[in-house]
Structure formats: structure tokens, C-alpha cells
Amino acid sequence: MPSRADIVTFHDPPPPPGEQRYLPGAGPWTGARVDEPDERWAQWYDVLAERVRGALGWRVLDLQHVGSTSVPGLAAKPIIDIDLVVADAADEAAYVPALEAQGFQLRVREPWWFEHRVLRHTDPRCHLHVFGPEAPEPVKHRVFRDWLRGNADERDLYAATKREAAEAARAAGEHSMQYNARKEKVVREIYARAFAAAGLVD
Template sequence: MPSRHDIVTFHDPPVPPGSTMYVPGAGPAREVHVEEPDERWSGWFDDLAGRVRQALGWRVLDLQHIGSTSVPGLAAKPVIDIDLVVADAADEAAYVPALEAHGFELRVREPWWFEHRVLRHTHPRCHLHVFGPDAPEPVKHRIFRDWLRGNPDERDLYARAKREAAEAARAAGEHSMQYNARKEKVVREIYARAFAATGLLDGPS
């Protein structure tokens, strides 16, 4: 179980020299398109979650729809983000082949960041983020999702930031990681308010 400190801390370790987060042949998406909310997204998650559970069975410790497509009414890139928690994210042999048999493809390997892995699915489009039980990121992601679901003003603020970041990234010919960086300031401001509301972080005096 992650500590309170780790949950409220943004861990941004540099990529070790000579390393890359992407497996051979992979890289960031070159096109960034934020679309209006689509009621189909929840159904896409249900389909993908069923595939993961069929592949891994009891090895699924937790499986959550996270990211913008998990928030009703929020504009998003039409890619379903899912957090999968397994016993040991570093033990790829325990889950990657089984997921590959169900249409997922390993794209990202970050052992320096909580042993994070990402597998991609194309129909429907999905990024499956894999962590171990001690990683704070799945907890962060659920807090952010639930805060946006319960606070329409924050959801709308985030939607504006996403649209502005996407427009600027497209104009500059940037990829998805650069788009993420453009909206990071607003994301962290929203997180701070959510952490304070949950009691994880002291609010303003």
C-alpha cells in the first residue's frame, strides 16, 4: 500500500542515461485530438476490462477506468486509459504474454518509475497502465477521476486546459507527451485541491 507522502508527491525521475521508456518500434502518438464526450467510452472500458480479466483471472488485483474518458461529460482523446494492478509489474512473463493473446501489445517499460508498463490495444483504443500494489499512481488517478466526477466546475476547467493544450500542440507539430506537458500546471492545481479535500494534504490557511 503506498504511503500518504507518496500519494501526494509527484514523482518525476529522469530517464536513466542510455535508456528509453519505449520498447523498440514504439513512440509517442504524433497526433493529438481532443473530442467531445462519447457515451460509448464506458462500454469500451467494459469490453477491455473483460478481455483483461479473461486473460489474467485472479492475477488482476485491481482494474480501474481512469483518465478523461472515465469522467462523464469531459472532452478527451478517444483512448481508454486503464490502471491494472498486479502482484509484480516487473514480472512481465506473469501477465504480458496472456494479455498479448487478447490483443494487447507492450509499448512502454519504465522500471525506474514504480515498474510502470503500458500495453496498447487498438480496437477499441486503449492504454493499459500496469503497476504493482505499492505504486501510488493508481490511487492518484482514482482521486483525480472521482474529484472531476463530483465537481463539474473542475471538470470544465480541465476540459478548457485540454482543448487549449491540444490546439497549441497541433499548431507546433508536437506529440502527445508534449501535449501532456502543456496541461500539467492545471492538472497539478486540480490535484492539490482534491488532495486537500480528501484530507491527504493541508489546504490553504
């Protein structure tokens, strides 16, 4: 289990010298797009979750719909973000081939960041984030999701921030990581309030 300190800390280490997070042929998406809320997003998660559980069975320690599409009423990019926790995210042989058979493709490998992997799916569109049990990110993502679900004012603030960031990123021809950087300040402010409400910080 992750420590409280790790949950409330924003870990963002750069790739070590000579390392790349994206596999050959992969990279950040461009043309930032934020859609109006869509009731189908929850249904898409159900479809994807069934495929993941069908592929991995009891190897799924936890599976959560996270990110903006998991918050009813929140504008979002039309890509389902899912956190998958397995016993050892570094042991790709234990889960990647089975997921590939269900249409997922490994696109990101970040062993320096809690052994994070990302597999992408195209129909429905999905980013499947894989972590081990010690990683704090799945806990952090659930805290943020649940806070937005329960606080309409925070949800609206985040929606406005996302739209503004997407418009600016498109105008500048920026990719997804630059889009994320544009909304980072507000995201961290929301996280701070969510952490405090959860009793994770004083």
C-alpha cells in the same frame, strides 16, 4: 500499499542513462486530438476490462477506468486509459503473454518509475498501465477521476485546458508528452484541491 507522501508527490524521474521508456517501434503519438464526450467510452472500458480479467483471472488485484474517458461529460482523446495492479509488474512473464493473446501489445517499460509498463490495444483503443501494489499512481488517478466526476466546475476547467493545449500542440507539431506538459500546471492545481478535499494534505 503506497504512503500518503508518495500519493501526493509527483514522481517524474527521467530514464537512467542508456535507458529508453519506449520499446522499439513505439513512441509518443502526435496530432493531439480532444473529442467531445462519448457515451461509448464506458462501454469500451467494459469490453477491455472483460478481456483483461479473462486473460489474467485472479492475478488482477485491481482494475480501474481512469483518465478523461472515465469522467462523464469530459472531452478527451478517444483512448481508454486503464490502471491494472498486479502482484509484481516487473514479472512480465506473469501477465504480458496472456494479455498479448487478447490483442494487447507491450509498448512502454519504465522500471525506474514504480515498474510501470504500458500495453496498447487498438480496437477499442486503449493504454493499459500496469503497476504493482506499492505504486501510488493508481491511487492518485482515482482521486483525480472522482474529484472531476463530482465537481462540474473542475471538469469544465480541465476540458478547456485540454482543448487549448491540444490546439497549441497541433499547431506546433508536438507529440503527446509535450501536449501533457502544456496542461500540467492546471492539472496539478486541480490535484491540489482534490488532495485537500480527500484529507491527504493540510
